[in-house]
Amino acid sequence: MSITRRNFLKGAAIGGVGVASAGLLAGCASQASGSGDASRVEEGQPAKVSVLGSMDPADETFEGDVVVLGCGPGGIACSTRLAENGAKVLIVEKTENIGGTGMVCSGNCYISLNSEYQLEQGLQADIPAFYREWLEAVHYHCDHEVLSTYLRNCGRVVDWLRGYGFGFYMKETPPTNGLSGNEYRISQPPKDDDNRKKTYGKMVDAVISAGGAMHTGCTGQELIVDESGAVVGLRATQGSKTVDFMGKAVVLASGGYGANQDMINELCSVPLLGRDPVLNNGEGAAMAWAAGAAKPWNLGILCCDTLYPIDENYVSYPGGVQALGNVMQDPAKGRMHVSRFGKRFHSEDAFCWVPTYGGANGVAYDEPWLFVIADRAAIDGLKEADPDTVTDAYLASMKDSGVLFEGATPGALAEAVGWDPSVFSAEFEAYAALCEAGEDPVFFKDAKYLVPYGDGPYFAVRMAPTPFGTCGDLSVTPKMEVKASEAGATVSGLYAVGTESVGTMHNDYYWALGQTVGWAHTSGVLAAEEIAATVL
Template sequence: MQVLKNGLEGLKDGAEFDLVVIGAGGAGLSAAVFAAIDGAKVLVVERTEFVGGTTAWSAGTTWVPGTHHAAKVNPSDTLANVTTYLNHAVGTQAPAALRDAFLKYGAEAVAKIEAQTPVRFRPYPKHPDYISDLPGSTLNGRALEPVPFDGRLLGELFPLLRPPIPEFTVLGGMMVDRTDINHLLAMTKSWPSFKHSVSILWRHLRDRLSHARGTRLVMGNALVGHLLHALSKQGTATLALKTSVDALERDDKGRVVAVRLSSATGKARVLAKHGVVLASGGFNRDPVLRAEKLPGIPAEWCPAAPGHTGEAQALARGLGAVEGQGAQSPAFWAPVSLRQRADGSTAVFPHFVMDRAKPGMITVNQAGARFVNESTSYHLFALGMQAAQQAVPAYLVADAKALRQYGMGMVRPGGKGLAPFLTDGYLTEGASLDALAHKLGISAEGLAQAVADNNAFAQTGVDTQFQRGVTAYQQNIGDTAAGGRNPNLGAMSEGPYYAVKLYPGDIGAAQGLQTNEHAQVLNAKGQAIDGLYAVGNDMNSIMGGVYPAPGITIGPGLVFAHAAARHALAGSTLLGSNP
């Protein structure tokens, strides 16, 4: 693979490629890999200095039902079950034909990339669908995770991989996933946990002798590492960083055949013999579209990577492309907390699973009252914040025991080192609930009642207000080891009490360009714009703005990247005549 680290320096004007991919996130890299392993000459254009996009900051979970991995943990699952589940969860909020195509070709996409590249996945032992009380849902087998990746395999390409969010690492750049965290917390209580913890700690100490951060990559960094490694093995691939797309050009038949690019080191017009794939990440950093689609939600609350400015989508709309309609929401959401870093930047921390669903914690609005099931999915939680009264910001509240056990956002478990968080206001402490309410400026009576109700529910195991802990998904992100009647409920009785402010943060675009089952971009008449494809968050979500399971952005991104590459190259001497 040829890498142009400083824009277009070294790329000839008029250079010809079989496929041009705009964006080097998970979906864009996948499209490039699928095309390159079939022999295509591929150019990947990335506007930032890093590869990976938001995928590199994510958990890397890849939801693709029906793969050969599923049989290892859930052999009784069927695509018919998945269809039933998605029909109930998504319904008419997105075209069923696209869901059918996703399910039809999902297993093939995963099998191909694993058979022909070093990319590897494994099934989660237990990772329930998010709306697990719906027919057709399951506890495992559909969600895959990338196996940990050794960043040293990338050699000089390793610094090009977008580093993880610092607050998601420990000890100066050591990545950890949920399995690692559980082992680290139990390393003095269990021999297997001790061995696992010592192994990753020793690896990290060795890494820091020669690298700026740990090279044992997990979650989204691992997935991007796998994809970049796979692409680097392809001599027909070129990666251009720090490069923007200025125009898409069509021939006299209306087919997209060329792309005009610019960078600090020059401009170039490149030919795209078999098409252009848009994978630029969606609209979330476009100030105009953001104001239109996400009113009242500042960009500062968005925890996604910085590259998705919406410019590529705007170029497509200029060619007649249209956006999908009818979704539950134009974006996917998570509650986030904010903290200013020492360098002046803002850390935006998404509260996915590690705290808010745990016993001994509740979330209240500015009246001190609960307004949402704290153990629901992060998407529904953040939508609930926006729908409720006086819930932006909301307050995640815990007693001292829960804080020690689970941490709160950027505050690590253990209850140590709280002073900096208290000093800068990220964490608020009160010797009593009344004192905490006073510091937060919320109703003391409301908070006292909310805690009293929670404590009563913890005794019975039944939350009569919001039915917390009634589904398999909710129970899975609770704490069964806490010993309560309900893994999501626990008494709050040990002072002092703590709170962290929460805001609704958009974690990615759900509304994008309307496409067909081949990922071809469609115009207002439903006709394909020849030579133009969209994948990832540039493609209108097949889930219709619903978040039915973990990894429902990355999974379809991978599968439709395969579909786009296959269709674009169909009929060429590379693939023959069968799409």
Template structure:
């Protein structure tokens, strides 16, 4: 069977293929599984032989076995896009998801800067992006240390995937946001539907309905545990846990779309430079990465890179408290850029407006400086303005933030330092020096813009503990432009294994995440690319 919808997806990367079809019902009924201490200890291994893998013909029998054409682990944006693209041609896709939710992190992310280069949607409005120029800018930003071919493949295909999603009713729209790198303007980025509008849930549900109509199935509340390989090492299935019993999913290919390990405290501590735990309510525990490594996947050189973004108030245990005093360090507003940032010792360590220019850069800077959190300094006038603008900020709220170790106060700089635990002489000198720079209108060390050098007024003074909190991890698997998982040996791939979305987004980055708002776009695009490769070269 030819890929009959390939023509409407203009500029597709790969050719035609045939897809088989069979029938199966949508299913639910597999239980979430938290990794044991032994499982987590295994993540320290550097070679695939240290991880378990199931070998066909030499493994215990499962309680139940399901067969399909392709298994997709994870039902977030990447997994849904991949499953839907395959289902369009009649493939039986078994979608395995640890929760009962369709949409994953795609339901909670914001998305006012979704990269879309030369979609028909934009071109119909006279908007055209310079893809080669943007490609070069990206390479410069990551110091050329990324997979150039994967990056090019993404930029050349992201626009057509937007048009494809629009066909399902995905509510993209034009919403101009502050300038951000080369993403300025509608020619380079558009906005996703608002996360509270219900559009994402509706469209993702419609896409999964197509998967069912093509004979596929959604297996909710099911956690993958091991990949199944044949005696030649080709991935031929996935073993999962369902309420304590073993379930196998057999197919001709497996796609990892489980979203990284941003919710796994142990893996974050091991691989990331700083122990910053993702703030979104997700369950990305790293099982996809561990299974792939077990089957021979190569660990990327930048394993541990985080998608670090806007400042969130936190306590010493890295529990975040959005809202309220977060506004004192709102990095996208001029008032936030004017405030002084200090490190754990009460010393200023970077330019606050450079931090605010692009939150991702700022988060990277803080992490690179070995600062798991910083403190934003405010005066009484700033706190009064916050009370006037936010009805949730009252004395009871401020007392609660103080009790949690998020907010600190002192009538003088010395008293504030004592409240936080800094050397009063050190912070007092730093505070006075900053006010002198503001009076002079010049910052000779960090070169902060003069307009943001605003002196502090009268006390009391406040310090808010904040962290550039990550959305999640930035890739734990290397892939080819066809979304094949690269193996340990140079030039090799793990046969039968593909990966999409957050698991692979680090392929296009250095040791930090550059292109603000691009993760979901990459998930959708990589999912489509993986589906087209599997259709062309596995299911034909």
């Protein structure tokens, strides 16, 4: 069922970004929309959606079959697959570059279940078993059919990408802690390799050869709908010009809101520092909500990565004692993590095998940060490992900044931080007893990581989970149609791929080993094939 005009107008009135952030989206200057006032989200805020025929004329208009907003991995994959099906695709990109986060991510971003590439390596995946493992890891909080669709198609998409020259290599990472996905993990070429640039360029060339076009420097402002409420175009700004891109469908591949600190502040329950390397400012999601798209249950929960030192004003402090909270290092598993009240609240070793676990858990319980406890030996080890950085002067500067705290005894450390000394001292003694007994009856921390602390002085470093991308922006069907706020309905003509829709497969953190770019490519292909089959 597609959303009706009545429900579209209702969604336009209530479905947009709130006042606090709608006017703060980078590149989204407020514009008049002619007589389409009913589609405004808030009085005085950008409309985000306008009805065809009720708009002021654009300075320039382009017409095609499909409009794709964003030229990152999802947008490129979708556009290229559409072009293969004979579609004239208009790619709208806010920057002057192609590739988006696909050009800057680490590259360890794929599972490739039963692709020809992996079968050539002698590795055959048990997809149903992996599916069940994924469900367990996310506590069954995901769209099970979307997940199944992804797992059943990711392999063929990797083979398709290889046909355009995309290189991959196997990750030599053995299965750990039940995460069999490690076994199926592959990587794309390194960031400084020209393969990504060349391959994405070749794919965009295929779009242009099919009659499409690439429009850079264009920031999406409003979705354009017809009288039935179906999405038929996109209004963007290009410098001082207003440009309309018209088609039979619009695909949002704009990457979420991970670079929009204002949206993060409004939507997240605790302060988080966005560190999205690309200009993913949330305009796609904002327009979709205004057009009646559903806001998913996990909206405002971002993918939280490893910990970074931070002060009480949530200002990040670079380098130095980050190794104390680097959960990928085994020694970190032997250290206590305590809340802002000086008490343990999770199993530190569980945090280590899924880096996002601790950050997501803290966010879920409104913990803006945690503290990692170290002894003198740990600090001395950091000095020896990196003597040029971890100097006494550097540590003193971290103390002055409210990131690092020191005390001769556990009680003195508590006073330095601001905890109740009796509470933290009791917690410290209890942890020592666990180490001596070799058993953690509450959090079940692995006995091999119950390592007792040595002599003081003792240190606490304030760490915060930091998101490297959005988790829940838009909900989609297995065909990548954007779900509407009306139960069972979709926003006609609107699709979402990549980060905009990846939260459909997750609850509060990314599982499956950094597969976000793999999802972007696969969802882009799936959307293109659905549009080619039912819209064109």
